Amino acid sequence: MKKVVTAFDLLASVVEMSGLAGNKLENVYRTGAGFLFKFAGGYISATKYRISLTSVIPEKTHEGAETLRGLFRDDRLAEVVMPRFDRIAELVFGSGKIIVELLEPFNMVAVRDGKVVWLLHSYRGKDRVISPGAMYAYPPAVFVDVLKADVDELQKAIDPGDLRRSLIRRLGTGPELADELIVRAGTSPRAIAEEFKALVEKVRLGKIEPTVCVKDGVPITVMPIKPLSLKCDEYKQFNAFWEALDFYFAPMELESAAIQTTQELAQRRKRLEASIRELENKIPEYREEAAKLKTLAHKLLMYKLEIEEALKGMETSIRVVNVDATRIKIELPEGEQVELRKGVSIGKQISQLFDEAKELEEKAQKAAQVLEKLKKDLSKLDEEQRRAEEKLKSSVKIATKKSWFEKFHWTVTTGRKPVIGGRDASQNEVVVKKYLKEHYLFFHADIPGASAVVAPPSEDPLELLQIAQFAAAYSKAWKIGIHAVDVYYVKGVQVTKQPPSGQYLARGSFMIYGKREYVRNVRLELAVGCRKDGEAYRVVAAPPKSAHLLAEKYVVVTPGNKEKGKLGKELAQEWGGCAVEDVVAALPGPSRVSEEGRGSPLPWDEVERIFATW
Missing domain, CATH: 1.10.287 (Helix Hairpins)
Incomplete structure (x- = not known):
């Protein structure tokens, strides 16, 4: 039974993780089995079993991940690389890189300018020394590197008299891939070398058939290709290799975490x-x-x-x-x-x-x-x-692929109109530039430091009030404890980034031309709740009147004196399923709960259809 990914598996995983290039690292967590990296576009799990994209979010903590988070948080992932055909992967950022060694012993090392600035374990051996402040050195290369070698070099490394042994010891295939190459290519060293090179190129191009081999009801291995060398009772296939890795390794990781958690x-x-x-x-x-x-x-x-x-x-x-x-x-x-x-x-x-x-x-x-x-x-x-x-x-959650609008503050009115707002100045820019059409409405609390909220046109006073409530909630007014604020709205055609001559507009700021319409004395209150869609839990926020359309369980909050971190933790524990950090992110600031409620939320595909009309 496979206990760790092979170099071949890791290559396929690296290709998939490369899809996160350009994304910001939002957070780093310690889990019972390793580390979890949260990017804007998804998660990466790094344990002694694998490093890969994942949708499995186990119980996690910031403790033990503080230094890594401090080094790389908000840094963009430049690339994910495999320096050679071995069980080593690198997450490369603008400021440095995190090297994951899936060797014995499992290790993770943060490197800047070639020097070790953080590591999971110090290491001292005949081949190298890994310690804080030292120059990082890779483990000695003992295999011919298929990523760089041509077919002739690979063929020379294969002993016709001992095919399997030479594949494992000279080319680093491991027993599993060695058997697969011999079954696929026969006993000719040339044919085996060509097949090896061809398989590697297919994986590099993402042409894979992620498969878990099941025998007697037990998964015994996972591969990025459908194995011909194994007799399996079932070949369980997946759309993505990381999904297969989740299926295969998540139970092992959970067991490892359970042993650690229950050690005392x-x-x-x-x-x-x-x-x-x-x-x-x-x-x-x-x-x-x-x-x-x-x-x-x-x-x-x-x-x-x-x-x-x-x-x-x-x-x-x-x-x-x-x-x-x-x-x-x-x-x-x-x-x-x-x-x-x-x-x-x-x-x-x-x-x-x-x-x-x-x-x-x-x-x-x-x-x-x-x-x-x-x-x-x-x-x-x-x-x-x-x-x-x-x-x-x-505590294990399934992270689902987020819809485009979920990266913003978002909600739905009672009239089922979609609403989005920026979470910060950078997102305010995106919301206005990309999603504010000329005939759409732009809402903003009449106070500096507020979310730019955009919605399709409406003349319904109730809907206008709901959108204004949403805009008021995500403004500085909440944080300073004001309980009511004016909110203005204009058409998209009235909003521009062009300042008057000789003036400058800061990031996230806009010029409004023409008449502003106002919703006066908008009460600051917001419904924050939790919903379950299949195996996925989502935190939602809405004006109180439309909360029942989005959440199964929700509370209505107003500005208060309970820190949102503390309240978010309490609500997440009470609801069960929704992640603490997502609840905290939905709360506008220090709050108090004014009422509780339950709803019959719209199916998620219907919510997505509402936003598809944008």
Whole structure:
């Protein structure tokens, strides 16, 4: 069963990740199995199993990713490269690069100007040293590089007498691809070299057949091509290789995260089980020893007079076997030999035997009580571990491909009109330049520092109020605690980036010509909610009147004193499914919840159709 991607797999993954080139790195998270990179256009997962695009968003934290985030956040991904045909990939940014080594041991290294500025693990070996501040050096190249070599060079590396071994050791194919090449090309080194080169070129061009091979109901490998060398019960095929990698490796990553998350519980369990085993062995020993002492005490009590007479030298059924300074050994009529203490009366010794037996019985009883408690503790621990694992599994989210409007603030009115607004000055520019048609309406809170909101034309006063509410909410008025603000709107033809002669317009600023229409004293309130579409969860925001069209569960918020990070976390936990960071991003600023609600949201494909009319 494959436990890590091969160089061939990694090549296909690198080609797919290259599609994110030009995207900003928005965040970096630590997960139980590795790291998660959030780009404007998607996610990349880097674990000891793979590095690839992903839609699986496991439980994540900022802890442990602070330095990487500080180094590369808001930097644009320039390219994703594979420096040679090996299990090494690089995320290249304008300011440096992150090198992922899927070798043993798994490592990640951040490099700027050739120097290591962050790393997951320091490494010191015969071949190289990886440490903070040192110049980064790749692992020694031990294979002929198919990415640079021609067919003749590849052919020379293939031993006709030991095809499989030479493919693995000289060309770095690994056993899986070596077998595949031999099945596809036969035993001719030339044909194998040509097939190898052809497969690599196909993968480079994205001409792949992502496949997971399933045997006896268990996935045993994943490849960017449909394998001919493997006999599979099922060939599960995917549209993209990263989808196949998600299907194959996500369960392993989840298991790895579960082991790490429940490590402390596992140690406690180990200690409990050791204590239980010890008591389970001790209790029978205590009881057995107590029974022996009681039996002996009863026998000595039965023969007490005869023993006393025998010790005085009289003739009885008791035979004195041996006498030394401290002990007297006697033989009972049954033939059993017993040692008695010299100088201590028989009655006292019998009483002490009963006392010792009683102590052992009490020990056994107490041990049994402790054992019962430990078993209950173990049962509770099992339940705690099960809940922890379930929580980890339930925390896994599926990141869906976002529709074009989701990168902006967006909503839908009760009249089902689409509305978008910029999240920052840069997006305000995009919204106006790309989406504000001449006859569309431009809304803006009458205060510096607000979202540029755009919507199709409308004369319905209720719709105009809803759009104005949306524009007012995403303005500086919310952050400074104002509860009402005027909002103006004009036609798109009245908005321009051309300033009057001799003046300059800052980024995200516009000139408005002609008459402005106003919606006065717009109350600052916004509905923020959560919806589920198949396996995907989405956070939505809307004017309170239209919230039921977009969210299953929502709250109406107004400016308040609870930080949006804290409120966002509380709401995400209460709703379940929606990501904390998405809830926080939807909240305009410090807020308080004024009411809660439930809705019957429009199907997502209907929402997309509404925005398709743009």
